[in-house]
Amino acid sequence: MMHTPASMVMGIVFAPLGLVLVFTAAITPQWREGQARLSMTGSLFRSSVKTQGMGSKSGSVESLLLLRTDGLWESCLQVEQSELKQCWPVAGPYQRDPRVRLAQGLILTSLFLCGTGIVLACIGVRCWTDLPLRGVAATGGLLVVMAGLLSLTALGVYTHNLGRLGMTDSSQAIINPRFPPLSLRAAGSLYFGWLGSCLQVLGGSALLFSFKRPRCPTCPSCPELAVCPACSSCPEVTNRPDTDVYEVSC
Known part of the structure; x- marks a missing residue:
């Protein structure tokens, strides 16, 4: 029975986990977030808040705390401590920003490369046979590393x-009295992305060790000669009951 190398096990565990985390970061709108306090001067806001049960008494709510979040493909706006929330696809200057477009392209390419690398790694490990395809597994690891770097x-x-x-x-950046500017900071999706990317690099690097071939055992009688398991010229090796026999090419 084949013993899967520890590097392969580490790679096929970390790489899919990293892919899931990066994918989760990509589809969620919490890449950056900000808060802004808005005065309750408009009747529409006041009536909406009362509908949600936030202002039962007249004048009890004088301002609202707005929570704004932006992702790569979606933005959301929510009133704190209420169910008032609205999300929409990114648009305007934010959507047209070349740095946002660059991040979108890199993330999509990363997801594609990581998925392809995981498929190659699974084919290369070949847990149902005695010999893993080390070259295929290592190639998958290289793609996963590239995905993590992207x-x-x-x-x-x-x-x-x-x-x-x-x-x-x-x-x-001119202050608008009706909609004050937000103080933006990093949000949760960024941390998911950082963690997933690091796991991709670690998993891919582990799979890269698949290029290293195992050493053939040596005959105790003739240490200078390598013994192939297919050859029975060395009884000291082939007749040992606790010796695992593998068909490897050295």
Whole structure:
């Protein structure tokens, strides 16, 4: 029975886990978040809040705390401590920002490469036979490493420009009394992405060790000669009951 190398086991565990985390980060809108306090001057906001049961007494609610989150493909706006929430596909300057488009492309490419690498790794491990396809498994590991590096690049670009995404010039930073600017910071999806990318790099690197072939045993009588399990010229090796026999090419 074949013993799967520890590097392969580590790779086929970490790589799919990293893929799930990066995919989760990609589809969730919590890449950055911000808060802004909005005065309750509009009758529409006031009536909406009362509908949600937040202002039973007149004048009890003088301001609202808005929570804004942005992702790669979706943005959301929610009123704190209420069910008022609305999400929409990214649009406007934020959608057209080249750094956001770069992050989108890198994440999509990363997901494709990681999925392909995992398929190759599963084929290469071949737990149903005695001989793993080491070259195929290692090639899958290389693709997984590349996927992890691409997602790390996307996350780095987004994080470095987090507060400037969607702002083409300084004139957009003018304070609007009806909708004050948000103080933006990194949100939960970014941390999922960082963790998933690191797991991809670790898993792919482990699979890369599949290129290393095992050493053939040596005959105790003739240490200078390598013994092939298919050859019965060395009884000291082939007749040992606790010796596992593998058909390996050295």
